[in-house]
Amino acid sequence: MRSNFQAIKDELQDNEAIELCALQCGTIGDTTKLKICYLLRHYPELNVTTIAEFVSTSVSNASHSLNKLRAARLVKSRRCGQTICYSLQKDAFANVMNIIGSGGYVSGM
Amino acid sequence: MRSNFQAIKDELQDNEAIELCALQCGTIGDTTKLKICYLLRHYPELNVTTIAEFVSTSVSNASHSLNKLRAARLVKSRRCGQTICYSLQKDAFANVMNIIGSGGYVSGM
């Protein structure tokens, strides 16, 4: 059980899980992208045009947003003939959950 | 059970829970603030100077960050004599959890 100052400071530095969590949270820190995730959480697969209509934005903006979501490993895509189907990654937010929990003090480090 | 297009589009618009979630995720989308939350998840209370040392930043920056975290209702503070003690809000991320879940398709809307 590590509990000295330097060990904790080190754990906070260059922590991949924290970096990824920040990237993913930052990505859904914008309502357009968050709405897309929320939508895909309840629809297994949707194409860009449909997503754009649901979240009331342009197709171009939806496409840009989906690109960022994919870069953050939150969304994946596959071609379905003429359209491209987007869906949530499995366990997309598992890492986020691990880092932030549900809030409140839990135990010593 | 609503399942038509317009109802879902409306649900996505002016949704307070989603707006709050975006605000809170955006706030911890920065490593400094996320580290502070991570730290406070494991320490019941810490003052600004200590937090700044842990996350390897200036006291001023830590103070600015804590202000944003408080504005996003993620952190609270109380005066302890000469210093000010910061702690995580109870159920700080409860709303975030509700919106994003852990990822993956769950059920129809």
Next chain:
DNA sequence: TGAAAGTTTGAACGCATATTCAAATGATAC
């Protein structure tokens, strides 16, 4: 081949944000 539907791309703009610095505030002890 050519048209139409679906999607992506890159540039451009304006706006928000993180961080730093210096100065100001608040509390404590001598």
Next chain:
DNA sequence: GTATCATTTGAATATGCGTTCAAACTTTCA
């Protein structure tokens, strides 16, 4: 009161981001 420690505040800078627009690309179907 004054010096010291802890913290906040505001301005300034630079960097990053969301959105829009027009143009390009891919697939399908006639």
